[in-house]
Each structure stands twice: as C-alpha cells, then as structure tokens.
Amino acid sequence: MTNKLAHRVAQIAPFQVMEILARAKELDASGEDVIHLEVGEPDFTAVNSVANAGMDAIQSRQTGYTSATGLAELKQAIATHYLKKYQVALNPQRIIVTPGASGALSLLASLMVNAGEQVMMPDPCYPCNRHFLIQVGAKAQLITTKVEDAFAIDLQTLANHWQGSTTGLWLASPANPSGCVLSKDYIAKAYQKVSALGGHLMVDEIYQGLVFEGEDFSALSIADDIFVINSFSKFFAMTGWRLGWIVVPEWAIEAATKLAQNFFISAPTVSQYAALQAFSDDAMAQYEHRRCELNERRKALLEGLANIGLPAAVPAQGAFYVYVDVSHITSDAKVWCLALLEAEKVALTPGADFGYHESEKYVRFAYTASVDRLHEAIKRISRFLASPV
Numbered sequence: 001m002t003n004k005l006a007h008r009v010a011q012i013a014p015f016q017v018m019e020i021l022a023r024a025k026e027l028d029a030s031g032e033d034v035i036h037l038e039v040g041e042p043d044f045t046a047v048n049s050v051a052n053a054g055m056d057a058i059q060s061r062q063t064g065y066t067s068a069t070g071l072a073e074l075k076q077a078i079a080t081h082y083l084k085k086y087q088v089a090l091n092p093q094r095i096i097v098t099p100g101a102s103g104a105l106s107l108l109a110s111l112m113v114n115a116g117e118q119v120m121m122p123d124p125c126y127p128c129n130r131h132f133l134i135q136v137g138a139k140a141q142l143i144t145t146k147v148e149d150a151f152a153i154d155l156q157t158l159a160n161h162w163q164g165s166t167t168g169l170w171l172a173s174p175a176n177p178s179g180c181v182l183s184k185d186y187i188a189k190a191y192q193k194v195s196a197l198g199g200h201l202m203v204d205e206i207y208q209g210l211v212f213e214g215e216d217f218s219a220l221s222i223a224d225d226i227f228v229i230n231s232f233s234k235f236f237a238m239t240g241w242r243l244g245w246i247v248v249p250e251w252a253i254e255a256a257t258k259l260a261q262n263f264f265i266s267a268p269t270v271s272q273y274a275a276l277q278a279f280s281d282d283a284m285a286q287y288e289h290r291r292c293e294l295n296e297r298r299k300a301l302l303e304g305l306a307n308i309g310l311p312a313a314v315p316a317q318g319a320f321y322v323y324v325d326v327s328h329i330t331s332d333a334k335v336w337c338l339a340l341l342e343a344e345k346v347a348l349t350p351g352a353d354f355g356y357h358e359s360e361k362y363v364r365f366a367y368t369a370s371v372d373r374l375h376e377a378i379k380r381i382s383r384f385l386a387s388p389v
C-alpha cells in the first residue's frame with residue numbers, strides 16, 4: 001500500500017494556535033489556572049430549549065437522514081428569521097443547511113470555483129477559506145489590507161488585482177480575527193465592482209447578531225445573487241452541533257442541492273430538530289442577553305488593554321475578538337504568546353494564523369471569558385510587560 005499523501009496536504013497549513021492550545025491544555029492538566037482567550041468559540045452553550053429539542057429528537061428516534069438541503073421547517077424558520085430580524089424576504093428553497101459554515105464554505109468552493117482559479121480575500125482573514133480552495137485545486141488570492149482601512153480591501157486595489165483567473169471575492173463581517181464590521185455601503189460597492197468584473201461575491205455572516213457598533217444587517221438586503229454563509233456555531237452557541245447554512249441565488253439551487261446530496265447526504269438530523277427551537281422568542285431573548293454580556297466583556301477588555309498600552313489595532317465592533325498590535329514589544333507575536341503563556345498562563349492566538357502581511361505584529365484576544373477573568377488576564381499581562389526580559 002502506498003503511503004504517499006496527496007500533494008495538496010502539504011499546501012494546507014496547520015493552525016499555529018494549536019501549539020499554544022496544546023501547551024495551555026498541558027498547563028491546565030498540571031493544575032495551572034490558565035485564562036483561555038485563544039479559541040474562537042463562545043463559552044456559552046445551546047440554550048435549554050434547543051438542547052432539550054435535541055434530546056427529544058434522539059428519544060423519539062428522529063435520527064435518519066433529512067432531505068439533502070435540510071428540514072423544510074428549519075429552512076422556513078431561517079427564512080422567517082431573515083424577515084423578522086433583517087427585513088429580508090427569502091425563498092426558503094435558497095437555503096441549503098450544511099454541517100457548519102465549514103460545510104457551506106466547502107460546498108461554495110466546489111460550486112463556484114474551478115481548478116486553477118483564485119478567489120480574492122483580505123489578508124488577514126479566516127484561514128480555512130484558503131484551504132477549502134486548495135481542496136478544489138484553486139487558491140486564495142490574499143490582498144494586503146491596511147490597518148487604517150480596518151483590514152478591508154480597498155476597492156480600487158481590488159479592481160487593480162483582478163486577474164483572468166480571479167473568480168470571486170470572499171468577505172466576512174463581522175470579521176475574524178479583527179472583529180471589524182463592514183458597512184452596507186462597502187458591501188454594496190464591492191458587489192457592484194465584483195459583478196462588473198464577472199465574479200461572485202460571498203459574505204460570511206457567521207458572527208451575525210454579534211454586532212456592538214455599526215449596522216447588523218445581511219448582505220442579502222443588498223442583492224439576491226450574493227452568496228451568504230451563516231452558522232448556528234457563534235450567535236446560537238452551538239459549535240459542536242455542526243450546523244450552518246448557505247443562501248444561494250435561485251439559479252444555483254439545483255446545482256447546490258446536487259452537491260449537498262453528494263457531499264453530506266444531509267446535515268446532522270438531531271441538530272436540525274434542535275435548531276428549530278433556536279428562533280423562538282424565548283431563545284432569542286436569551287441570545288440578546290448574552291450579546292449584552294459579550295458587549296460588557298468587550299468594553300472591559302478594550303479599556304483594560306488600552307490602560308496597559310495595548311489598544312485595539314482596529315475598531316472591535318463585532319464577533320468576540322480584539323486584534324492588537326504588539327510589535328512595539330516583540331518582533332514575533334507567536335514567540336510573545338508562548339512566553340506569556342508560560343509566565344502568566346494567559347492563552348492568546350498569534351496573528352500568523354490569519355495571513356502573511358505583517359501578521360507577526362498581531363495577537364487576537366477572544367473575549368470568551370467572564371469580565372472578572374478578563375480583568376485578571378489584564379493584570380497578568382501587565383505584570384508580564386513589567387517583568388524583565
């Protein structure tokens with residue numbers, strides 16, 4: 001038997017944060033009090049009514065495959081959510097329920113990108129995007145962005161860099177790792193540019209609902225041929241339930257359905273029944289409460305960081321991230337993160353995971369810990385900064 005891996009495996013970078021995470025877990029196991037601000041996962045879990053609906057589904061053995069694009073009731077519930085919260089009327093047939101946003105991104109790459117083509121995206125951005133493209137023989141065309149533009153691609157630069165092999169633009173708002181929120185005006189202009197250039201636009205709205213400054217809207221309110229990706233992982237705090245969705249234009253429904261049938265057969269059934277409860281008024285009230293809690297944490301972290309000379313590099317308007325420039329302290333943020341972890345047991349993610357352009361300057365804080373823990377983290381970082389090197 002051969003042990004030769006496919007060439008693409010070598011092109012897929014491991015997460016740098018894994019090294020930090022592995023060490024943080026070792027420290028946890030040895031009884032150290034580690035403050036975990038490294039993982040992009042809410043410290044909340046599914047609300048009770050959702051979890052109970054999942055248990056009911058198991059108990060009543062509603063555990064077979066669903067239709068490939070998801071339970072009709074769930075697609076209707078998602079469409080109603082868009083109407084109620086974002087004033088977007090949507091044909092539920094356009095919604096394809098997937099195993100997480102990850103499944104949706106993978107499906108989109110297969111749906112819209114040929115081998116040898118490339119898709120533009122800002123540097124920094126969510127790293128797995130690059131890898132979903134490699135999987136289809138394509139690649140990411142990372143566009144250098146400026147901190148003063150809040151890491152958004154300048155639209156003239158976009159036009160200048162567009163090549164014959166460029167097939168689309170993938171954006172995310174609120175963004176990971178920066179927490180920046182793109183304006184409706186920016187997305188509308190990007191849409192016009194990309195359409196004029198003959199490409200497709202995808203907006204990853206996985207952090208939708210977690211907007212503290214700026215407008216919480218859907219790109220679907222701009223045009224109905226923008227591909228929009230979302231998930232139950234973040235706002236709905238259901239990471240491990242592996243449930244997300246993509247909204248495709250009418251003309252792509254049949255093709256996307258065919259791919260979903262082949263790639264997934266269906267998204268997890270128990271999770272779909274559980275998610276049906278995620279849009280109830282009661283669940284929504286709980287999510288809103290959590291959003292307020294996240295905002296309190298965001299404010300505490302921003303203030304604490306500013307007080308110790310580590311202000312956010314760009315406005316942390318949404319998601320649960322603050323991106324900080326540490327280049328006045330270190331020439332390599334990853335080395336700094338590892339040293340901080342050893343000395344003070346605070347785990348952060350180095351910028352190198354999110355891109356190449358000056359990424360060694362940055363660290364990402366995820367405010368997925370209580371205000372008290374964030375205060376404690378600031379105290380420890382302050383002590384670390386004051387300690388002799």
Ligand SMILES: Cc1ncc(COP(=O)(O)O)c(C=O)c1O
Nearest residue numbers: 040100101102126176231233244
């Ligand atoms: C911007 C972005 N997109 C997609 C994902 C994938 O999320 P999931 O597959 O859990 O829905 C993540 C996860 O952190 C993310 O940050």
